[in-house]
Amino acid sequence: MSSIVYSNKFLIWSKKNLFSSWINTLLTVLSIYFIYEVSVFFLDWAVFKADFLTNFRGERIIDRTFCSKNIEPGSYGACWAIIHVRFYQFMYGFYPAAEVWRVNLVFFLLPFALVAIFFDKVPFRKYLLYFTLAFPFIAFYLLYGGPSLTTVGTNKWGGLLVTLFLGVTGIALAFPLSIALALGRRSNMPIISLLCVIFIEFIRGVPLITLLFTANVMLPLFLPDGVSPDNLLRALVAVTLFQSAYMAEAIRGGLQAIPRGQIEAARSMGLTYWQSTRKIVLPQALRISIPPIVNTSIGLFKDTSLVLIIGLFDLLGIGRAALADMTWTKLYYEVYVFVAIVFFIFCFAMSRYSLYLEKKLKTDNSS
Amino acid sequence: MQNNFLRKLIFDEKIRSIVIQTLVIGFFALLVYSISQTTAYNLEKRGIGTGFEFLGMSAGYDISFSLIDFTSKDTHLRAYYVGVLNTLLVSICGIFLATILGFLVGIIRLSSNWLFRNIAYVYVEFTRNVPVLLQIILWYSILIHLPKIKKAIQFFEYFYLSNRGLYSPAPIFKEGFSVVTWSFILAIIFSFFLRKFLKNKQNQTGKQFPIFSIMSAIIIFTPVVFFYIMGMPLEFEHPILKGFNFKGGMVIRPEFAGMLLGLSIYTAAFISETVRSGIIAVSKGQREASQALGLKSSLVMRLIVIPQALRVIIPPLTSQYLNLTKNSSLGIAIGYSDLVHGFGGISLNQTGKAIEIMLIVMVTYLIMSLTISVLMNFYNRMVQFKGNA
Secondary structure (H helix, E strand, O other): OHHHHHHHHHHHHHHHHOOOOHHHHHHHHHHHHHHHHHHHHHHHHHHHOOEOOEOOOOOEOOOHHHOHHHHOOOOOOOEOHHHHHHHHHHHHEOOOHHHHHHHHHHHHHHHHHHHHHHOOOOOOHHHHHHHHHHHHHHHHHHHHOEOOEOOOOHHHEOHHHHHHHHHHHHHHHHHHHHHHHHHHHOOOOHHHHHHHHHHHHHHHHOOHHHHHHHHHHHHHHHOOOOOOOOHHHHHHHHHHHHHHHHHHHHHHHHHHHOOHHHHHHHHHOOOOHHHHHHHHHHHHHHHHHHHHHHHHHHHHHHHHHHHHHHOOOEHHHHHHHHHHOOOOOOOHHHHHHHHHHHHHHHHHHHHHHHHHHHHHHHHHHHO | OHHHHHHHHHHOHHHHHHHHHHHHHHHHHHHHHHHHHHHHHHHHHHOOOOOOHHHHOEOOOOOOOOOOOOOOOOEHHHHHHHHHHHHHHHHHHHHHHHHHHHHHHHHHOOOOOHHHHHHHHHHHHHHHOOOHHHHHHHHHHHHHOOOOHHHOEEEOOOEEEEOOEEEEOEEEEOOOHHHHHHHHHHHHHHHHHHHHHHHHHHHHHOOOOOHHHHHHHHHHHHHHHHHHHOOOOEEEEOOEEEOOEEEOOEEEOHHHHHHHHHHHHHHHHHHHHHHHHHHHHOOHHHHHHHHHOOOOHHHHHHHHHHHHHHHHHHHHHHHHHHHHHHHHHHHHHOOOOOOOOHHHHHHHHHHOOHHHHHHHHHHHHHHHHHHHHHHHHHHHHHHOOOOOO
């Protein structure tokens, strides 16, 4: 009996959502056909007809001439061996293998540093927040080296390490800067507000690539003789300034949502500007502006791929370098699809988190 | 007295704000001064002069794709114009395509068909969570791995698709075609006046006219009639394979097509989201009320839903247009000769005038952004509530 009810439910659902009219039925049939064709093609390419470590003869693939599609005419499966061979570079770039445990340790510790920021119901949150504050120093010490650890220059960094480094550090550094900019833009002091407006609108009006070029070419000119920041640092400066302008606008949206009466009430209670800002305005404004902040952060994380144009080897840069290697050239789709999937995982997770926050904010406010 | 002054300095809000702002100005002046001093010193040491004279010097490099004539003997200034035109070309085409695709996908995402709308959802999630640079590079690699010229895919008889681009017949406008163009423009202007007149008539008498059909008939048929009157002043030049390449016809290069596909497919995903949320934002009651009044569903959409949805859609749409224009600077990754690639890249390397060139490039982008903002704000004001809201 229950199974009949269930199947009825399914029938009712499909009648309503798939076959409500003849146009809908036609669309459903076309959609099924489309999904079937695309998924068969993609799965064949990526899985069923693809080579992983060995080709169809069972030989281990050591360069592209061993790929099935280069041996057997008519075969078109992917040749994932290039990802396997280059996996180390995709993750760490040219980081020395003997020291790679340091990067792995940072990758391992990163979630612990982030979890206390992302969720407020975490056990030992207070202690984790201390760890979050200490993490940048620990990470820098581990990655770059220092006392009792050999120095690994940033020119050896690459792949996911660079992508995550630019993304996470850029966002973290931009956060305090953007709060200052947002407050400055709403300040009563005309000169400060003007300076902030000019900075924000200038940065938002030009493409990131011009900022990267500027930082790359002009930073050495601006600084005293002998001070020459390395390439990764130059990119980091550009990325941070870029992100701070966009984040400032997100925070300004939050600031605007705070009713003016709250600020006036705080001031009339005798709180100074800084006290009312820190205790009344910012806690509420930041809460509202976290979802748009996460959205701009997704944008920045994707935009870190632009650093390949100024010669850094981020995830996509390593991919292009792999394709430039004569023994593996022409495996474009494998490399780009792999890089796309890695980016997708990070960005999709962030966008889900932003949705979760928005829902949470709504329920928090209504209760 | 002194104590009183200090007290004022800290506690009097007006005086304090003046002091703080003076300090900030002083700090910035000092910063700018010291940076310009070091920069001047650094430039002198490297033997790089300053100034904009280089704009008049010959560029010494070729640009593969240009809307105006350009040879390596032309000046850097002309290279700048070429770059600006190419950037504008890909941005405008991209905005056009992205808007159409975005609105289409946004409406599909609201379809009552579960499968159909979820295909659109998968498209949106996949494209907007992958860097646009990667998508541009991916499209470009697909395009340059099409069959070689000799094995070009032929379709519609005179169209050829190969790894050097899409070759198509080129229109040749003969004498008298300008009459057709003018008749087309005049027909558009006339039909708008007619629309105003008929609307007024409708307001006064209550009689309805098929305004849209009349307008489209005028706009389509006037140029067609003039086309035949002038003796069909239009011919097509077909591309013909000669040796290793096609002669004649028009060609869309893979660099341009890659940029266009990457930019518009990426931006369309974002536009579709704003369209979707804009349509959702129109309350259900409005739709139900207009249906209760007996309006057809197409009229409900045209008269009730879309005008209100546009108010919500336009501001985020503007920022998507700005993003697309800024992202068009990624042409350098696949060799599309836009502003950043040609003038900002090769000219910079040849002359070494980093400061001047980056300044010009940035100001150009600022002007483009500003223009788009102004135009869209103007349009936004047109669609906002009129009268008392």
